[in-house]
Amino acid sequence: MAELVESADKRHHLASMLMRESLLDKEVQRSTDMPVFRMLPDTHVIKIGGRSILDKGRSATFPVVEALATCLATHKLIIGTGGGVRSRHVFSIGIDLGMPTGVLAELAEADALGNAHILGTLLAPYGVVAIPPHIFGHLLPLFIRTAPGVIFTAVPPYALWEHPPAVGRIPPHGSDAGAFLLAECFGSMDLTLVKDVDGLYDQDPKHHPTANFIPQISATEIRKRELETLPFERILLDLLDHARLLKQFQIINGRKPERIRRALAGEHVGTLVYAD
Amino acid sequence: MRNELLSELGCYLVEGSLSDARVLAKTGQEPPLPILPKANVIKVGGQSFIDRGRAAVFPLIEEIVENLGRHDMIIGTGGGSRARHAYSVGLDLGLPTGVLSVLGTYVSMQNARMMNYLLAQYGIPFIEPVQFAQLPLYLAERGAVIFFGMPPYTFWHENPDVGRIPPHRTDTGAYLVSEVFGAKSMIFVKDEEGLYTADPKKDRHAQFIKTISVAELKVLDLQDVVVERPVLDMMVNAKNRRSIRVINGLKKGNLTRALNGEDVGTLIYAD
Numbered sequence: 148m149a150e151l152v153e154s155a156d157k158r159h160h161l162a163s164m165l166m167r168e169s170l171l172d173k174e175v176q177r178s179t180d181m182p183v184f185r186m187l188p189d190t191h192v193i194k195i196g197g198r199s200i201l202d203k204g205r206s207a208t209f210p211v212v213e214a215l216a217t218c219l220a221t222h223k224l225i226i227g228t229g230g231g232v233r234s235r236h237v238f239s240i241g242i243d244l245g246m247p248t249g250v251l252a253e254l255a256e257a258d259a260l261g262n263a264h265i266l267g268t269l270l271a272p273y274g275v276v277a278i279p280p281h282i283f284g285h286l287l288p289l290f291i292r293t294a295p296g297v298i299f300t301a302v303p304p305y306a307l308w309e310h311p312p313a314v315g316r317i318p319p320h321g322s323d324a325g326a327f328l329l330a331e332c333f334g335s336m337d338l339t340l341v342k343d344v345d346g347l348y349d350q351d352p353k354h355h356p357t358a359n360f361i362p363q364i365s366a367t368e369i370r371k372r373e374l375e376t377l378p379f380e381r382i383l384l385d386l387l388d389h390a391r392l393l394k395q396f397q398i399i400n401g402r403k404p405e406r407i408r409r410a411l412a413g414e415h416v417g418t419l420v421y422a423d
Numbered sequence: 424m425r426n427e428l429l430s431e432l433g434c435y436l437v438e439g440s441l442s443d444a445r446v447l448a449k450t451g452q453e454p455p456l457p458i459l460p461k462a463n464v465i466k467v468g469g470q471s472f473i474d475r476g477r478a479a480v481f482p483l484i485e486e487i488v489e490n491l492g493r494h495d496m497i498i499g500t501g502g503g504s505r506a507r508h509a510y511s512v513g514l515d516l517g518l519p520t521g522v523l524s525v526l527g528t529y530v531s532m533q534n535a536r537m538m539n540y541l542l543a544q545y546g547i548p549f550i551e552p553v554q555f556a557q558l559p560l561y562l563a564e565r566g567a568v569i570f571f572g573m574p575p576y577t578f579w580h581e582n583p584d585v586g587r588i589p590p591h592r593t594d595t596g597a598y599l600v601s602e603v604f605g606a607k608s609m610i611f612v613k614d615e616e617g618l619y620t621a622d623p624k625k626d627r628h629a630q631f632i633k634t635i636s637v638a639e640l641k642v643l644d645l646q647d648v649v650v651e652r653p654v655l656d657m658m659v660n661a662k663n664r665r666s667i668r669v670i671n672g673l674k675k676g677n678l679t680r681a682l683n684g685e686d687v688g689t690l691i692y693a694d
Contacts, residue, residue, distance in 0.1 A: 158474045158504070158614075164514070165507035169622055170588055172647045179510075179586035184517035232437055238450070239433035245456030247662060249603030281553070284521075284578035307555060308574035308599045311660040315450035317441055320579075328579040332521030351440065376440040389582040391519070 183391045185334025190223040190291055191411050192330035192338045194301050194322060197231025199343035200401045201262050207402060211341065212269045214404035219273050219295040222411050225287070225335065226275070227301030228266055229322030230258025234302075242316055252302075252309035252318035256280070259302040259322055267298045280304060287333065301325040323380040331386070331393045338393060339410045341401040342378050346418025351376045363419040379420075387422040395421035455662050457605025462495040462562060463682055464606045466572055466597035469503025471614040472672055473534045479673055483612065484541045486678045491545060491566045494682040497558070497606065499572035499597035500534035502527050506592075514587055524573070524580035524589040531571040531593050539569045572596045594651040598658075598667065605663040610681045611650055612672035617689025622647045634690045649689070658693040666692035 160166045168175045193215075200207045218224060234255045241251050260280065267277035277298040278290060290297045301322035309318045320328075323340060330338040348358035349372070366384040369377070378398055387394070399406045399417035406416040429437060432449055439446040465487075472479050487496065509526040518526075532551075539549035546565045550558060552575040561568045572593025583590040594611065601609035619629035620643070637655045640648070648655075649669050658665055670677045670688035680687040 157478070158470060159476060160474070161504045161508040163504075163508040163511035165511050166504070168507065169647050170507070170510075170592070171649075171651060172622070173585065174646070176583065176586040176588060179514050179588050181514055181587060182517055183519050183587070186519075235436040235441075236429075236433060239430055239436045242432060242450055242453070243430060245453070247455035247458070247603050247605070249599065250458075284525075303579035304575050304577065305579070306552065306575065307603045308552075308576070308596060309603075310599070311602060311657055311662060312447070313660050314444060315447035316455065316662070317447055317450050321441070325579060328521070328581065331582070332519045332578045332580075334519070375443060375445075377442040379442070381442050386581065389584060391582060391587075 183334070185392060187223075187288060187291060187333045187335055190225050190333065190335045192225045192227065192326050192335045193407070193411070194227040194229065194326040194338070194340050195266060196340070196342045196401065197229035197234070197258070197262050197322070200341060201228065201265060202231040203343075207343070208269070210404040211401045211407065212266070214407040215270065215296070216273050218408050218411050219275065223291050224275075224296035224411075225291065225329065225333075226266065226270075226296055226298045227322060227326040227329070228259050228262035228298065229301055230255050231262060233258040233261070238317060248311050248316050248318055249307040249309045251316065252320070253306040255318060255321070256300060256302045256304070256306065259300040263298050263300045270296070270298065299329070301329075303328055319380070319382045321380050324382050324386060327383055327386050327393065327396065331390055334392045337413075338396040339407070340379055340396060340398045341407065342398055343400060343402050344378050344398075345400045345403075346398045347374075347378060347420070349374065361418055362415070363421065365421055365423045367423045369420065383420070387420070390422055395419055455605065457663060459495070459497075459559065459562065459604040459606055462497050462604060462606045463608045463610060464497045464499065464597055464601035464604075465610045465612060465678070466499045466594060467501065467534075467538065467672070468611070468613045469501030469506060469531065469534055469593065471501070471503075472612060473500065473537070474503045475614070479614070480538075480541070482675055483672050483678065484538075486675065487542065487567065488545060490679060490682055494566075495562050496567040496682075497562070497600060497604075498538065498567060498569050499593060499600065500531050500538055500569065501572055501593040502530040503534065505533070506530040510588055520582050520587055520589050521576075521578035521580045523587065525577050527589055527592060528571065528573040528575070528577065531573045535569050535571040542567070542569065570600070574599060590651070590653055592651055595653050595657070598654045598664070602657065602661050602664040608681070608684075609664055609667040610678070611667060611669045612678060613649060613669055614671060614673050615649065615669075616671045617669040618649045618691065620645060632689055634692075637691065637693045640691065650691070655691070658691070661693065666690060
């Protein structure tokens with residue numbers, strides 16, 4: 148039924164639902180809201196913090212690796228890594244040298260890639276390795292059916308095309324955003340962010356010992372409370388607003404590594420942040 | 424103990440939280456360096472331009488050639504009718520936005536390749552995102568490069584507010600190139616004089632808008648606009664490229680006038 152349509156406007160159209168339409172028309176956009184196909188519904192996306200886990204070395208990383216290894220027997224894991232403190236360092240040097248946001252985003256990918264290989268080395272005995280970013284998305288379905296898990300560079304491939312942020316120059320799409328977007332696109336069962344705090348508090352628990360723990364909260368409520376800091380990237384709140392498949396994520400404490408297994412089993416062991 | 428190797432900003436970034444607005448504010452105190460301040464980014468429309476075939480494209484190619492040596496040009500391509508077809512099929516099959524983004528990339532890549540072959544005898548290369556490190560060399564040597572307009576988000580493309588079509592397509596990809604390089608101009612080559620109050624192809628009473636700010640445009644809340652809406656949002660946050668121009672490339676001379684900095688088409692600017 149595909150056919151070429153010569154129209155009065157002298158453009159050569161291919162017959163389709165969107166033929167001749169402006170994709171910027173709001174009515175056309177609304178007409179495209181249809182149910183989404185889940186590619187990998189039995190997989191779990193889990194992001195291991197850079198600064199919070201891997202940068203701390205053996206004491207924090209080995210127990211997390213052990214916990215992940217235990218879960219590999221029963222769960223298909225898509226494991227992401229961020230850049231940690233090396234990204235913070237390259238941001239500070241880059242900003243000092245006048246680099247724009249897109250260049251900082253390009254630089255940050257390298258640190259996450261390094262951490263993916265660190266984790267890949269430790270999980271190699273279990274058949275889990277870091278996959279190069281340029282083939283990862285296309286080959287993920289193959290890899291996840293042939294290995295118990297895969298590791299990816301969670302900083303998404305926005306690079307020079309990173310969006311300019313409202314404030315300052317730090318790339319808004321970091322490794323939390325990359326893990327979220329991947330889980331959303333592939334229709335994974337859940338997203339777990341492994342950090343070094345139990346979850347979200349009403350104040351930064353590292354500086355305020357009396358901070359109150361928040362076991363679950365909506366994106367809107369977080370915005371309303373105007374919390375000064377969050378243990379995850381702020382852009383996740385916007386991504387949750389627009390999510391079609393992934394309606395919540397959980398932040399857990401990797402310093403209590405048994406929580407990794409429990410979170411993957413669907414238990415509530417940290418802070419659940421959900422879309423309204 | 425203070426780390427002597429870290430600058431004050433370095434200490435904030437290493438020790439602070441990137442979700443803290445006070446830390447973020449410190450990263451915006453100095454403006455970024457314009458990397459290619461003499462270059463112009465030009466986006467050639469897919470449906471509006473390349474899909475018209477030789478009648479539209481050949482005169483534009485001629486005009487690009489005339490400007491070689493006078494203006495550095497980074498030329499991005501749109502998708503167009505085949506992207507709409509791929510999106511339609513993909514939507515019907517329930518494919519997620521990230522996969523539709525991959526499909527759109529392939530179409531704008533086809534258009535980039537064709538533009539590339541039309542300019543091949545002048546030594547103008549087509550570069551993919553991984554080759555952008557060579558862009559300054561090609562620009563210095565040949566005065567122009569071709570790239571595909573889709574930003575390389577692929578499976579990591581954000582969902583739109585409404586519907587399922589990838590919101591950051593070729594207008595956005597081209598615009599972000601102009602912003603990150605601190606380019607001299609961002610010129611969208613389309614088949615209309617510029618921005619109208621409605622789609623002039625469908626509404627005979629549509630009024631032409633010569634100059635407008637993003638804030639004014641938001642107030643108008645038009646049903647249809649000539650550039651992807653995320654470009655408007657990004658212009659407000661932009662550090663370098665805070666205006667864009669939309670021109671009718673079907674009229675010979677318009678591109679040259681825009682490159683010369685003349686007021687042709689519609690200028691949209693962030694206040």
